[in-house]
Amino acid sequence: MSPFPSTRSSPETRSSTRHGAGRPVSRWRLAGKLTALLAVALLPLACGDTRIHPNPSASTFGHRHDELFMLITALTGVSFLIVLAMMAVPIIRDRARPGKKAHYDHGSSLHDKRFTAIVSVVVFIVLDAWVLFVSVTDLREAWWNYPPADSEEAYRVEVLAQQWAWNFRTPGIDGEFGTADDVVTINQLTVPADRPIVLNAASKDVIHSFFVPDMRIKRDANPGSVNRVWFQTKPEAAGNDYQILCAELCGFAHYQMYANLTVLSQDDFADWEQDASALAVASFDADDTEAHWAWDFKE
Amino acid sequence: MIKATLALFAATAFATLPSGAANEEEDKSALLPPVHGVSPDNPHSRPPRDVPLVIFEDTQLLAADADDGHDEEDDYAPILFERLQAQFPDRFTWNEDEEHWVDARGEYTWDDENECYWQTVTAERLTRGRQDYVQLCASCHGFDGDGYGRSGQALRPPPRDFRQGLFKFTKVDSEKLPEDDALVQLVQEGLNGTPMLPWDIHENRIRDIVVYIKSLSLPELLDEDGEIEEDATGWRDPYGQIGVMVAADDDPWAGRETEAIAAGEAYYHNYQCYNCHPGYATTARMNELGGKDPSYTYRDGITLPKVVEDSSYEVLGYAVSIIPPDFTWHSMRRGETVADVYKTIAAGVGGAGMPTWKGSVPDEEIWAISYYVRHLTDTYKDKSATRMQFMRDVKAGH
Numbered sequence: 001m002s003p004f005p006s007t008r009s010s011p012e013t014r015s016s017t018r019h020g021a022g023r024p025v026s027r028w029r030l031a032g033k034l035t036a037l038l039a040v041a042l043l044p045l046a047c048g049d050t051r052i053h054p055n056p057s058a059s060t061f062g063h064r065h066d067e068l069f070m071l072i073t074a075l076t077g078v079s080f081l082i083v084l085a086m087m088a089v090p091i092i093r094d095r096a097r098p099g100k101k102a103h104y105d106h107g108s109s110l111h112d113k114r115f116t117a118i119v120s121v122v123v124f125i126v127l128d129a130w131v132l133f134v135s136v137t138d139l140r141e142a143w144w145n146y147p148p149a150d151s152e153e154a155y156r157v158e159v160l161a162q163q164w165a166w167n168f169r170t171p172g173i174d175g176e177f178g179t180a181d182d183v184v185t186i187n188q189l190t191v192p193a194d195r196p197i198v199l200n201a202a203s204k205d206v207i208h209s210f211f212v213p214d215m216r217i218k219r220d221a222n223p224g225s226v227n228r229v230w231f232q233t234k235p236e237a238a239g240n241d242y243q244i245l246c247a248e249l250c251g252f253a254h255y256q257m258y259a260n261l262t263v264l265s266q267d268d269f270a271d272w273e274q275d276a277s278a279l280a281v282a283s284f285d286a287d288d289t290e291a292h293w294a295w296d297f298k299e
Numbered sequence: 300m301i302k303a304t305l306a307l308f309a310a311t312a313f314a315t316l317p318s319g320a321a322n323e324e325e326d327k328s329a330l331l332p333p334v335h336g337v338s339p340d341n342p343h344s345r346p347p348r349d350v351p352l353v354i355f356e357d358t359q360l361l362a363a364d365a366d367d368g369h370d371e372e373d374d375y376a377p378i379l380f381e382r383l384q385a386q387f388p389d390r391f392t393w394n395e396d397e398e399h400w401v402d403a404r405g406e407y408t409w410d411d412e413n414e415c416y417w418q419t420v421t422a423e424r425l426t427r428g429r430q431d432y433v434q435l436c437a438s439c440h441g442f443d444g445d446g447y448g449r450s451g452q453a454l455r456p457p458p459r460d461f462r463q464g465l466f467k468f469t470k471v472d473s474e475k476l477p478e479d480d481a482l483v484q485l486v487q488e489g490l491n492g493t494p495m496l497p498w499d500i501h502e503n504r505i506r507d508i509v510v511y512i513k514s515l516s517l518p519e520l521l522d523e524d525g526e527i528e529e530d531a532t533g534w535r536d537p538y539g540q541i542g543v544m545v546a547a548d549d550d551p552w553a554g555r556e557t558e559a560i561a562a563g564e565a566y567y568h569n570y571q572c573y574n575c576h577p578g579y580a581t582t583a584r585m586n587e588l589g590g591k592d593p594s595y596t597y598r599d600g601i602t603l604p605k606v607v608e609d610s611s612y613e614v615l616g617y618a619v620s621i622i623p624p625d626f627t628w629h630s631m632r633r634g635e636t637v638a639d640v641y642k643t644i645a646a647g648v649g650g651a652g653m654p655t656w657k658g659s660v661p662d663e664e665i666w667a668i669s670y671y672v673r674h675l676t677d678t679y680k681d682k683s684a685t686r687m688q689f690m691r692d693v694k695a696g697h
C-alpha cells in the first residue's frame with residue numbers, strides 16, 4: 001500500500017487527465033504557491049543573516065571588492081526575478097482549465113526568436129559589460145596599481161610558503177633584502193598601518209595561496225615563480241590582528257596553515273622594526289648560507 | 300559517412316599497434332617516470348619485514364638495522380629486563396603460564412642465548428607508522444628522517460634529524476631519552492612558533508609514527524662480534540635509562556601568584572639566566588637581586604639573547620646556532636601555562652645549552668621562575684608599545 005492517497009481514484013478525474021484538462025486550479029492559488037516557494041528560497045536574505053557576510057574590509061580598497069560583489073549579486077538577482085516572472089506568466093495564463101486544454105509552445109516562431117535575440121543582447125550589455133567595466137576599472141585603479149618601484153613609502157615583504165607554514169622576510173631598517181638585519185618570521189607578519197604593503201609570494205613545495213580575507217587579497221604562491229600582490233590598511237586598522245589563510249588545498253594540514261597579521265601604527269611600527277632588526281642582527285649567522293633565502297624583490 | 304569514420308578508426312588503430320612484444324616492453328620502461336624517493340637506500344622503499352628492530356618497553360629502540368649484513372640473531376639486541384622493571388615497577392606483570400613479562404603494549408620474551416628479554420615491533424605496526432610518516436612528516440623531516448625534506452630546507456629552527464636520536468622540549472630530563480608518552484604529547488601539542496603543528500590525528504596513529512621515528516635512529520648497537528657495546532650512548536645504550544616526563548602536580552605558589560612573580564624575578568637574575576636569555580632589570584636592580592657588588596658589570600647586549608653559535612645540532616654538517624628565547628619577544632615552544640614552563644625548565648632542553656635544573660635548584664624556585672617567565676610573555680609579548688617602554692627603561696639602566 002502506498003502511504004500517499006491516490007489522486008486517480010475516480011474514473012472522471014482519470015479521463016479528464018487523459019484529455020489534458022487536469023484538475024482545475026485557481027489562478028490565485030497557483031500564484032500564491034509560486035510566491036511561497038520564492039519566499040522560502042530568499043528567506044536567508046530576508047532575515048539579514050550576517051554570517052554570510054565577511055568581516056568589514058580593513059584595507060583602503062577592499063570596499064571595491066564588496067561593491068563589485070553586491071553589484072553582481074543585484075544584477076543577477078534582478079535578472080533571476082525577471083526570468084521567474086516570465087515563467088510565471090505562461091504557467092498561469094496557458095494552464096489547463098475546465099473546457100480549455102493547456103497551450104504548448106516551443107518558441108520556434110520568428111517572432112519568438114527575435115525576442116530571444118534582443119533579450120540576449122540586452123542581458124549581455126547590462127550584465128556582462130557593466131560588470132566587466134567595473135572590474136577593469138577596479139583592477140586598473142586598485143589591484144594592479146602597484147606603488148612605483150622606487151617608492152620610499154611602500155613596505156616590502158617576501159612570503160615563502162611551505163607545507164604547512166608561512167615564512168615572512170622583511171628587509172629591516174636598511175630596506176634591503178638579503179642583509180643581516182632582515183627580519184625572518186614564521187607564521188607572523190607585522191606591518192605598518194596606512195602604508196602600501198607589497199608582497200612577493202613564492203612556495204618551496206606545492207601551490208599555496210596567500211589569502212587575507214579582511215584585506216580582500218588572495219594570490220597564489222607557486223613553486224618556481226614569484227607572484228606579487230599589494231594592499232594598504234586603513235589607518236584605524238592599527239593595533240588589530242588579522243588572519244592569513246592558505247586558500248589552496250596544499251596537503252593534509254592545509255586547514256592548519258594560517259598565520260597572524262599584526263598591524264601597528266606607524267610610530268609603534270618604527271619601534272618594532274628597530275627592535276626586530278637589532279634582534280635579527282644579534283642572531284644573524286653569516287655561515288648559515290642556507291637560511292639566507294631572499295630573492296631580488298619583484299616590484 | 301559512418302562507414303568512412305569506422306574505416307579511419309580501424310586504420311589508426313592498426314597503425315598504432317606495436318610491432319613486437321619485446322619492443323613494447325622497452326618502450327614502457329623508457330616511458331616510466333623516475334619515482335622519487337624509491338631507492339635501495341631509502342628505508343621507505345624496503346618491503347615490510349617482520350623483525351626489523353627490537354624494542355625495549357616501547358620506549359627504547361635497541362636493535363641494529365636488519366639490512367646491515369648481520370645475521371638475524373645478532374639483530375635481536377640483548378636487553379636486561381630487570382633494569383626496565385626496576386625503573387617502571389608498576390607497569391609490568393609476570394605471566395605465570397607463558398613465563399614472560401607483559402605490559403599494555405606487548406610481551407617480553409626471555410632470550411636464552413643472550414640472557415635477556417626482548418620485544419619485537421611488528422612489521423605491520425612499522426608499516427602503519429611509515430605510511431603516516433611519509434604522508435605527514437616527510438615533507439619537512441625528510442624521507443630518510445634526516446630533517447632535510449623539501450619543505451624543511453632553509454627553515455630555522457631546522458626540523459629534527461631523527462637519525463641522531465636527540466629530542467628537545469620533551470619535558471624529559473635532557474640527558475635521557477624520552478619515553479613514548481613524552482614524544483606523543485609533543486606531537487599532539489606541537490611547538491609554538493615553528494611549523495611543527497599540533498597534530499590532531501588519533502593517538503594510536505601517533506604512537507605508530509613515534510615507533511617508526513625511533514627506528515630511523517637505529518644505533519650501531521653491536522660490535523663486530525655481535526656483542527653489545529658497553530660504551531654505546533643514547534638509544535644505542537642498552538643499559539641507559541629512559542626518562543619519564545617531569546610531573547608538575549604540586550604548585551607551591553598556588554594562590555600567591557604575585558608573590559611568585561616577584562620571587563621569580565629575583566631567582567631569574569640570581570641564577571644568572573641572563574647569561575643566555577636577556578636580563579630584564581637595570582644593572583642596579585640586577586645587582587640588588589643577585590646580591591652583587593654595585594660595581595659588577597654584565598655581558599654586552601644584556602637586553603638581547605646570547606646566541607649559541609656552535610650547538611651540537613648539525614644540518615648538512617653545519618652546526619646551527621641556537622637562539623635562547625627573549626620571553627618578551629619569542630614564543631615559548633612549549634610553555635602555554637606556568638606548569639608547562641616549569642616542566643621545560645626542570646627538564647632542560649637537550650643539545651641547546653639549557654641544563655636540567657631539577658635537582659640543582661629547589662623545586663619551589665623553579666616554579667617561581669616559571670611564574671615570572673610566563674608573566675613576562677603575558678605582559679609584553681606582541682604588545683609593542685608596552686614592551687618598548689619596558690625594555691627602553693631596562694636598556695637605559697645599563
